[in-house]
Amino acid sequence: MKKALLLLFVFFGIAYASSERISQIHFEIKSLEDQKPILFKIIQTCNAEMPPIKNSLNEVKAYRKKVDAAIDQNVVNTVISGGINVGFEVLGGFSGGKFVELGAWIAGKAIGVGMEKSSTFGGVSYYKSKVDGVSQAYQNLTPELKKLSQIAKSSDEAMKSYYNKYGKYKETFGLGDAGVFTTRMRLIVEQADVAILALETLHLHLFRTEEDAQRDLRNLERQIQVLREELEQLNQQEKEEKPKKEENKTELSKEDYETGLLPEIKAPSAQLPNMPQSCYKTYKNKQEVEQLIKAEEEARKIAEGINESVKDTGIQRAKAQSDYLNAIQEQYSKIVSKYNKGTFYQYSLAGSAHEDVKQGRFPTGYPFQVFLKDTQDAGDDLIKRTQVFIQDLEELTNTMLEGLPTNYDETLAQLVFDRDSYIARFYAIRTECLPGNTRELGFTVNGYPDSIASSLKGLKQKYLQELEKLKKQKEEFVQWHNERMSTLRTYFAKRRSEMVEEIAKYEKELAQQDAMRSKILKLAQKAIAIYSGNEFIKKDSSYIYIPRTKMQESVCETIKSLRSEFESGIPANVIKLEKDIKNFLKMERYYTPSGFPLDAYVEFGVDVAKLQDIQAKKSIEYSQGVQFFNTSGSSLQNVKDDLDNNKFYQLGLFYPDTIFKQISDKQMRALQDIKSLIKNFKLETKNLLDSSRVSQDAKENFKSYIKNIEKVFKENFGCLALDHQMIDGLVDEIEDLKSILSKIDSKQTYINASSLFSALQELSHTIDNFSIDLDNPEKFLKDYQAIKDEYERLYTLINTTYANALFEVDKRKLNEELLKIEPKFSAYEEHKKFLSQQDGNSIVEELYKNFAQEYSNKNLSSLMSLISDEWQSQSDGTTLMDLEDTLGNSFSIFNEVNCNISSLNIQNVSSNLYRVNYVITIVGLIYENDIKHEEKSSVYEEVRIENGRAKISKTLNGRFWQER
Numbered sequence: 012m013k014k015a016l017l018l019l020f021v022f023f024g025i026a027y028a029s030s031e032r033i034s035q036i037h038f039e040i041k042s043l044e045d046q047k048p049i050l051f052k053i054i055q056t057c058n059a060e061m062p063p064i065k066n067s068l069n070e071v072k073a074y075r076k077k078v079d080a081a082i083d084q085n086v087v088n089t090v091i092s093g094g095i096n097v098g099f100e101v102l103g104g105f106s107g108g109k110f111v112e113l114g115a116w117i118a119g120k121a122i123g124v125g126m127e128k129s130s131t132f133g134g135v136s137y138y139k140s141k142v143d144g145v146s147q148a149y150q151n152l153t154p155e156l157k158k159l160s161q162i163a164k165s166s167d168e169a170m171k172s173y174y175n176k177y178g179k180y181k182e183t184f185g186l187g188d189a190g191v192f193t194t195r196m197r198l199i200v201e202q203a204d205v206a207i208l209a210l211e212t213l214h215l216h217l218f219r220t221e222e223d224a225q226r227d228l229r230n231l232e233r234q235i236q237v238l239r240e241e242l243e244q245l246n247q248q249e250k251e252e253k254p255k256k257e258e259n260k261t262e263l264s265k266e267d268y269e270t271g272l273l274p275e276i277k278a279p280s281a282q283l284p285n286m287p288q289s290c291y292k293t294y295k296n297k298q299e300v301e302q303l304i305k306a307e308e309e310a311r312k313i314a315e316g317i318n319e320s321v322k323d324t325g326i327q328r329a330k331a332q333s334d335y336l337n338a339i340q341e342q343y344s345k346i347v348s349k350y351n352k353g354t355f356y357q358y359s360l361a362g363s364a365h366e367d368v369k370q371g372r373f374p375t376g377y378p379f380q381v382f383l384k385d386t387q388d389a390g391d392d393l394i395k396r397t398q399v400f401i402q403d404l405e406e407l408t409n410t411m412l413e414g415l416p417t418n419y420d421e422t423l424a425q426l427v428f429d430r431d432s433y434i435a436r437f438y439a440i441r442t443e444c445l446p447g448n449t450r451e452l453g454f455t456v457n458g459y460p461d462s463i464a465s466s467l468k469g470l471k472q473k474y475l476q477e478l479e480k481l482k483k484q485k486e487e488f489v490q491w492h493n494e495r496m497s498t499l500r501t502y503f504a505k506r507r508s509e510m511v512e513e514i515a516k517y518e519k520e521l522a523q524q525d526a527m528r529s530k531i532l533k534l535a536q537k538a539i540a541i542y543s544g545n546e547f548i549k550k551d552s553s554y555i556y557i558p559r560t561k562m563q564e565s566v567c568e569t570i571k572s573l574r575s576e577f578e579s580g581i582p583a584n585v586i587k588l589e590k591d592i593k594n595f596l597k598m599e600r601y602y603t604p605s606g607f608p609l610d611a612y613v614e615f616g617v618d619v620a621k622l623q624d625i626q627a628k629k630s631i632e633y634s635q636g637v638q639f640f641n642t643s644g645s646s647l648q649n650v651k652d653d654l655d656n657n658k659f660y661q662l663g664l665f666y667p668d669t670i671f672k673q674i675s676d677k678q679m680r681a682l683q684d685i686k687s688l689i690k691n692f693k694l695e696t697k698n699l700l701d702s703s704r705v706s707q708d709a710k711e712n713f714k715s716y717i718k719n720i721e722k723v724f725k726e727n728f729g730c731l732a733l734d735h736q737m738i739d740g741l742v743d744e745i746e747d748l749k750s751i752l753s754k755i756d757s758k759q760t761y762i763n764a765s766s767l768f769s770a771l772q773e774l775s776h777t778i779d780n781f782s783i784d785l786d787n788p789e790k791f792l793k794d795y796q797a798i799k800d801e802y803e804r805l806y807t808l809i810n811t812t813y814a815n816a817l818f819e820v821d822k823r824k825l826n827e828e829l830l831k832i833e834p835k836f837s838a839y840e841e842h843k844k845f846l847s848q849q850d851g852n853s854i855v856e857e858l859y860k861n862f863a864q865e866y867s868n869k870n871l872s873s874l875m876s877l878i879s880d881e882w883q884s885q886s887d888g889t890t891l892m893d894l895e896d897t898l899g900n901s902f903s904i905f906n907e908v909n910c911n912i913s914s915l916n917i918q919n920v921s922s923n924l925y926r927v928n929y930v931i932t933i934v935g936l937i938y939e940n941d942i943k944h945e946e947k948s949s950v951y952e953e954v955r956i957e958n959g960r961a962k963i964s965k966t967l968n969g970r971f972w973q974e975r
Contacts, residue, residue: 033242036241040239040242043235053224057218060217064213068210071207072207075203078199314434317426335414335416340470343404347400349403379503382499386495390492390496393492394492397481397485401478401481404474404478407474408474408475411474510610510615520605521626524599524604527602530595535636535637538588538592538640546581554646556650560572560573560576560670561670562677565726567726577650582650596640607623659671660675660678663675678728678737681723682728684723685723689720689745689748692717696752700751700754704758704759706761707813707816724745761816762817764821764822764824767809768825771825771832772828774798775831781794802829854961855927856915858961859915861877862874862877862912862963862971863910863911865877866910866933867908869905871899878894879955879962886966897972904937906939908933908934910932912930916928920953923956924953925953925954927951931947932947948969949968951969952964952967953967
């Protein structure tokens with residue numbers, strides 16, 4: 012290929028073309044060199060910007076986490092101390108806008124001037140889109156970071172002014188600085204999420220722009236190298252041609268025409284000098300010599316006149332021949348000009364395509380058939396013009412010597428002969444008698460130059476050599492052109508195949524992007540449809556979910572119901588939906604097609620403008636469809652996170668008209684109540700700690716006090732983790748109260764027995780007026796048990812609880828009253844025992860009724876549930892597992908089983924233990940063999956009643972299962 016290129020440049024080594032091409036190459040190299048600083052600046056800026064962008068991204072993420080963790084801590088500080096500390100670190104200032112300026116510079120200078128002149132780049136729209144993407148990403152990022160910084164750094168008063176002005180969260184200021192702080196923190200978290208997305212998008216744009224600029228810089232360097240090689244070849248060729256041009260100069264100056272070939276000789280002096288003695292040997296005397304000299308002087312004058320004629324005739328001859336030479340050169344120039352009227356091959360569209368092919372690139376802007384036709388036409392035209400050039404030059408060289416003017420030659424030759432004859436006569440005497448002055452004729456002898464004829468012959472020789480060279484080069488070019496056409500056809504066929512794959516790849520990637528976007532749009536439409544329902548209300552630019560849970564007596568029970576609501580139904584569905592949308596939005600950025608195959612579409616005749624218009628409309632539709640989710644959302648996930656982390660204070664501030672505010676208010680009141688109770692407890696117990704004896708009533712009151720605190724705590728905070736910020740330290744304070752109570756409880760007590768005496772008198776009166784209701788045994792048992800419980804309570808207080816706190820005399824009298832009451836229970840106890848026995852017999856009867864029924868139904872599991880897990884057989888050592896296997900086998904063998912229990916006798920041994928004997932008859936039927944098997948046994952067992960349910964606990968004699 013290099014040899015072919017060298018031949019091409021040699022072939023077009025004509026001065027007119029080479030000079031023009033050298034100038035053009037210098038211009039192209041300068042244009043390309045001017046673009047290198049542009050690319051260097053893009054690469055340098057991207058490399059400089061990416062690390063701080065990455066650092067800023069990490070800073071914002073860490074800052075968001077820190078702010079989120081700080082919210083609860085500051086809320087607790089607010090509640091306890093009534094003040095707040097917002098002196099935490101805030102994200103440093105961000106010097107944005109650098110790339111916005113760079114983008115404007117590139118669009119105004121680089122793209123407008125340099126890039127559109129270079130095939131290195133894909134044109135203005137191709138590269139401007141890259142920079143615009145980065146500029147837009149920076150423009151999107153800068154206000155988001157600025158807004159984040161402003162919110163974080165603003166004073167409390169500024170934040171209040173902002174909220175009041177725009178009508179946001181006015182109701183949160185009832186809690187003072189805590190409301191301002193929490194609102195600001197929440198806004199910071201939300202704004203940080205927006206900034207994080209913007210930073211990630213910008214970093215991706217910078218990475219891709221730097222990568223593209225590096226590739227373009229490598230292509231530009233290769234293009235400059237090719238131009239430099241071509242320039243070096245042209246300079247070498249011009250250097251070789253320059254000496255030949257100098258040799259072929261044939262024009263004569265005016266002085267050449269006038270002076271001829273001989274040098275000018277000065278005229279002789281007036282006085283003859285002394286002549287040598289040898290002169291007188293030939294001539295008689297000096298006078299004779301002088302006479303002869305005078306005679307010769309006349310001859311000199313005649314020669315001088317003839318010489319003027321030689322001069323004039325020589326000038327006319329030289330002028331005529333010079334004009335002829337100029338005419339020959341002018342004719343040659345016309346031949347060259349005629350040749351140069353065509354388009355030089357290397358400057359044609361085909362030449363451009365060839366350069367792209369040599370560099371491993373494909374030509375851009377035109378279909379391959381246009382390139383092929385242009386290449387073929389340019390080659391054919393060049394061959395045709397070259398052939399005409401050869402023919403015209405051959406015709407010129409064949410006739411150029413024949414037309415040289417010769418009409419002055421004969422006259423001029425005769426004049427020179429006559430002039431030289433007279434000069435010869437004059438030279439004879441002067442040579443002998445005037446040595447040293449023999450050429451002092453007194454005039455210039457004119458000759459006639461013959462250099463034009465010689466130049467014409469040299470020019471013809473040059474033209475003949477050029478003809479031979481052209482013919483040879485034409486043959487080489489024809490062969491090279493044919494080979495090149497074949498190469499281009501093969502290459503273009505290969506490129507078309509590659510373009511098919513490029514289009515297929517692009518359209519596949521585009522289809523994947525469309526599928527992903529379609530999926531996102533469907534999810535977005537589904538989410539918007541849910542937002543439009545009655546479960547949501549729109550506030551500002553977001554949607555707020557209204558929980559359906561109602562406030563219950565216990566906050567923790569309410570929270571439990573609220574979490575259940577958020578873990579299922581609409582909130583859970585919307586949270587999953589929004590999470591899917593945001594995940595898909597992140598993924599969609601990586602579904603961007605790798606590159607628009609513009610040249611491939613042009614090659615196959617696709618309407619690129621229409622195609623790009625369709626894609627632009629689809630992109631606009633997609634951007635509008637997902638805009639809400641890129642900037643906002645329903646915030647349900649944040650609510651769910653706060654709910655899971657029990658951040659009801661913040662939720663109440665942000666959603667004041669919901670259950671969250673009710674929970675927050677109740678927790679805050681409970682927190683204040685507990686702190687007030689703790690404070691009062693410590694005040695009331697302060698003096699008692701220094702006392703040696705404490706009233707029992709006081710002890711009881713303080714115990715109730717702590718129970719009340721624990722009850723309030725459990726109902727409102729029992730569902731929170733012990734390390735939750737809101738109750739941090741509260742559990743320890745309650746434990747401190749218990750420690751104080753323990754110290755008080757350990758002190759000796761004293762008690763007023765009057766209340767105990769009154770209680771005993773009232774109990775005695777109640778027993779005296781209590782009667783047995785035979786028609787309503789259940790009411791009797793309930794009322795009687797209440798009386799017995801009161802008796803037991805008083806007995807425990809007197810003899811256990813207050814045993815050491817009562818005065819001995821009071822204690823003795825109280826026990827005497829107890830002894831008076833105790834005999835009154837005997838009649839009631841007998842009736843209670845009777846009722847209990849009657850009730851137990853019924854339960855045992857119901858047990859064996861169910862036993863016979865489940866046995867007949869072959870319901871093994873239900874039958875085994877009537878037998879205690881501790882059951883044992885004293886008749887044959889059968890275990891519970893053996894019993895279950897035996898009964899299971901019987902039920903599987905017999906198609907039908909009938910069980911009958913008779914002669915049931917029940918005897919009460921203790922309150923829950925009964926002994927039972929009965930006769931059991933078991934009949935088993937096998938239909939297929941018409942077999943009937945019957946067993947009868949007398950059984951003696953123990954039955955226990957536990958929690959109102961009777962179970963067979965032991966078989967003492969006999970068995971109710973078939974023999975194994």
